[in-house]
Amino acid sequence: MSELLCMKGITKRYGNGVLANEDASFSLREGEIHAIAGENGAGKSTLMKILFGAEQPTEGTISLRGKPVKISSPRVATELGIGMVYQHFMLVDELPVYLNVFLGVEKRKGLLLDKQAMIDATRALCEKYDMPVDPTALCGDLPVGLRQKVEILKVLAREAKIIILDEPTAVLTPQETEQLFHQLRILRDNKHTIVIITHKLKEMKELCDRITIMRQGKTVGVVDVCDVDEQKLSELMVGSTVRLKVEKAPVRAGEVVAEMKKVTVPGSGKPKLDSVSFVARAGEILCLAGVEGNGQQQAIECLTGQIAYSGSVQVLGEEILGKSIRKIRDLGMAHIPEDRMTMGTDQRASLHENLISVDFDRNTRLGFLKSKHLKARSEKQLKDFLVKGERQTPISMLSGGNMQKVVVARELSQQPRLVIANQPTRGVDVGAIAFIHEKLVELRDQGCGIILVSADMSEVFSLADRIIVFHEGKIAAEITDVENTTEQQLGRYMLGVERMEAAQ
Amino acid sequence: MLDWIFSESFLMNVIAYAIPIVFAAYASLISNKAGISAINIEGAMSIAAVTGALVSHYANSWVIGLTAAVIAGILMMMLLALAALKLRADNFLSGIALNTFATGACLLIVKVVLDGRTDSSTAPSVKVPNVDIPLLSDIPVIGKAIFGQNLLFFIALIVLGLLILLINRTRLGVQIRTAGYHPEAGESVGVSIRRTRTIALIICGAMAGLGGAYLSMANLGYFSAGMVSGRGFIGIAAEAMGAGMPVKTTLFALLFGAVDYFAVGGQTVLSFPYELLNTLPYLMTLLALTIYAAAHNKKKG
Known part of the structure; x- marks a missing residue:
């Protein structure tokens, strides 16, 4: 089998310094089902978003059929025959299936839509790939499994040859998963190349031809499924950590x-x-x-x-x-939520406002805030938790690590x-990690x-x-x-x- | 009173009163479909009304006046597009600001052009003509009301057909609905949401322009400050009650038109304090806006 696609030396560094991919590589052979496996945050999704043009790599090259390509947007990816089925469906519930399938590439007869042509084309795709979807049903009325089929049909209607599926079985029942695998195999037999992002070992063994394993943003190995057992796979995925x-x-x-x-x-x-x-x-x-x-x-x-x-x-x-x-x-109870940008902090507010947000209403006299007391308290918390930022600084100016320290300072100061x-400590620098760990252990003790x-x-x-x-x-x-x-x-x-x- | 309600002139007047509301409702319909609220339809109508009145007078042509009114309506909506779509200001606050701006701007324009007056009665508009369809307009009771109406009534009917066709049968219609229902889905397949919404606002502005022009170039022969008096909002409410469906929206707009006329026409026929009757359109606006808010909240949550 010939090499269809090759990604080399892909590094993705985000504006806030987070390194999602580091010198990662990935290659695809025509007509295979290829899994990308790895823990959360291993960089699988980022690598695939780069392939689909939804993210731009900081460094690295991509070549398709031997020719270097620059995939600057999903639209370019679509033109190159690369399609992506997201985990969160991008369907308009209020529109019928056939319009969702052809959304953005509607068939027309003169000025008007050619409804019948779209219905027929959708039906033909459904029959070819054995997907029991009614083209005229409203998307919102379909169960999750069928909605996913519509997403796949969407990609097929754009004549994608490489189809990326982001954790496609996460939302499916075992029966639906079986059905999906059946359809993916038909796709493979029709010369499509399939990439699935997954961390389910069983699925890799059952469905895939090859597996690329990623850890901490890097590619740590590419294996043929028949050569490894689940034991070996899990070791490759987990690695040994310090x-x-x-x-x-x-x-x-x-x-x-x-x-x-x-x-x-x-x-x-x-x-x-x-x-x-x-x-x-x-x-x-x-x-x-x-x-x-x-x-x-x-x-x-x-x-x-x-x-x-x-x-x-x-x-x-x-x-x-x-x-x-x-x-x-x-x-x-104190809670340090997973997402500091939306739940942990109010991005429009200052450090001080974020720090007092949980109990300012308890620090009042005659209905007015005891601002002197609160300000002094905030100053102390910022000092104690080594936050690099002034009381009045908008929290959005802070780095991820410092922002997280503000959340930790607020939560751990409540005598929980x-x-x-x-x-x-997700996306936080090493120094802040050690500090947050110390504080948690201190409270435990x-x-x-x-x-x-x-x-x-x-x-x-x-x-x-x-x-x-x-x-x-x-x-x-x-x-x-x-x-x-x-x-x-x-x-x-x-x-x-x-x-x-x-x-x- | 029943004699009055079932007279030929009652139906004629109900339709006449409903026309601006119908246009406002269509304006609201197309913008809401695209997922943007054009709360400044009211203001756009009023700017269109003053533009249509003055331009038709000075150009001595209703065609030029009507065209100018439509362009003025579109320009007002492009200001909303600039604020809410390009600069990402709050949709509603931008709309409210543009309404306030329109109230002031209309007065200023008349005062400057007509030397300190607050209406343009000294410079009467060239009116959009009435159309009398032979034979059909001779049908008793409904003949005159439907087939002897102002040209803008027939334009409204054509617009209704075009709207239905646009929304259901064209690519732009699908894109507009996508922009309203699930913009991210549109973006994910390369449909520009901002472009789609801007196009919807152009259509919206044209509708508001026709509605405004009707007031100053057909209903009354001149512009008078405050002449829109809530019809833009009532149109928005009619659309909300019609749940975005063109025919249903038109029927609700007609109902609101009926109440509007009832308040005015009833004064001479009914032994009812006219002060109270006069409050009807305003009560209805209040009711309409409440319904609109309720429908809006329901959609959100």
């Missing part, structure tokens, strides 16, 4: 600070959380590990009162169902009894309970006293002896190769 040294005293777990009992969160198809139970204790750092989309996010959203669930969630001894987020926080830290969600293996191993691994909405393992567990072992639980019998 355990950062964090000084911490032996754990002295105290009373229960949070408890989930048979908590279920429904999803489209299978539940996002499936009857999950666990406890978190004071004086302990409990890490919820797992590949993104396996339920740990929903667990955090339940604990912080953001989504509805069935079952029982207790925070600091109280059932939180129906309680406002404010009420839950008042029990003594339970801290929920969701990816507290003072008897605060900490629940940590992290996709960063080294963070998990350096901080956790206990690890709960999520896989497909269930607890796959509970690791109490973190010290003597290897990354490979954790990786196998995360990827569903193994599960602990007693876990659930």
Whole structure:
């Protein structure tokens, strides 16, 4: 088989200094199904966005059929025959299937749309690739599985030869997944080349011809599926990570600070959380590990009162169902959210305003803010947490690391009894990581309970006293002896190769 | 009173009163379809009204006057496009500002052109003619009302047909609907949302222009400050109640036209305090805006 596409030396550095890809390479052979695998943040999606023209590489070259190409926009990619099916569908619910399929490339007869030609063309595509979609149905009325088919039809209508699918099975039921694989194989037999971004080992084994494995923005290997077993794959994906040294005293777990009992969160198809139970204790750092989309996010959203669930969630001894987020926080919970840009901070406000946002209304006299007191407090917090920025600086001027320190300063200054830290050091510089880690350990040693969600293996191993691994909405393992567990072992639980019998 | 309601002149007048509301509703319809709220339809109508009146008078031609009014309406909407689409200012605040601007600008224009007057009655417009379709206009009761109307009524009918065709059967229509329903989906396949919305606002401005011109060049023979008096808003509300569907929107605009005429015409026929009747259009505007807000919130959340 000839080489169809080759990406070489791709580096992507974002404006804020985050390095998403570093000297990554990728190649495709005509007519193969190729998986790109790796942990969260390994740079898979960025690399594919570069291929589709949605992102521009800082360095590196792309050649297609031996000729160098510059893919400056998705439109150029489309012209080159490259199509992408996003994880979040780009469909207009209010329009029928055939108009979505031909959106932007509508067929016309004179000034008017040629409705029949589009319906016929859509139907022909459906038959050719065995996709049971009614071209005249409204997109909004279709179930998720069929909506995905419409996305694929859209790409096919633009005559794409290379089709990239971003985690296509994340939203599908097992039956729908089977069907999708069947259709992807038909596509391959019709000389299409398919790339799927995934971290599900089973799917790679079942569907793909080759796998490119990425870790920390780099390509660490390309393997033929028939040459490797799941064990080997998971090792390649996880790699061996450096355990950062964090000084911490032996754990002295105290009373229960949070408890989930048979908590279920429904999803489209299978539940996002499936009857999950666990406890978190004071004086302990409990890490919820797992590949993104396996339920740990929903667990955090339940604990912080953001989504509805069935079952029982207790925070600091109280059932939180129906309680406002404010009420839950008042029990003594602090929350460092995953996304500091939208949830953690108000980008339009100053550092001071962000710092006082959680309790300014409690620091008033006769209805007026005690501004002197609050200002002094903010100054102190900025100093204590080593934030590089003035009280009046708009927070949007800060680097990611400093912004995160503001969030951490605000949350940890509330004398919490339970801290929920969701990816507290993602996209943060090394210095700030160490600092945030120290602060979390300090609180733990003072008897605060900490629940940590992290996709960063080294963070998990350096901080956790206990690890709960999520896989497909269930607890796959509970690791109490973190010290003597290897990354490979954790990786196998995360990827569903193994599960602990007693876990659930 | 029933005699009055079922008379030939009642239906005739209801339609006459509804025409500007119909145009305003179409203006709102096309901009909302594209996902941008043209709350300044009111202001655009008023600028178009003054432009149409004065240009038709000085050019001594209703065709030139009407064209000028349409261009004025489009220009007002291009100001909205500039503020809300290009400079990304808040959609509603830009619209409100443009309405306020229009109120002042209209007065200023008449005062400057006509030496300090607040209306253009001394410089009467060349009116858009009425059309009398032979035979059909002789049908009792509805004949005169429908087939003996002002030319702009027939233009409105044609516009209605064109709108339906545009929205449902053309590429631009699909792009406009995409811009309104799911702009990201459009962008992802290379449909420029800003360009699409700008085109929708051009059509919107033309509609507002026709509505404004009707007031000063057909209904009344001159421009008078405040003559739009909420009809732009009522049009917006009619569109909201018609849920963006052209025919339904037209029917609601007719209903609002009926109430509007009822308030004016009822004064001579009904033994009812005319002060109260006079409040009807305003009460209706209030009601209409409330309905609009409710519909808008429902759509959002």
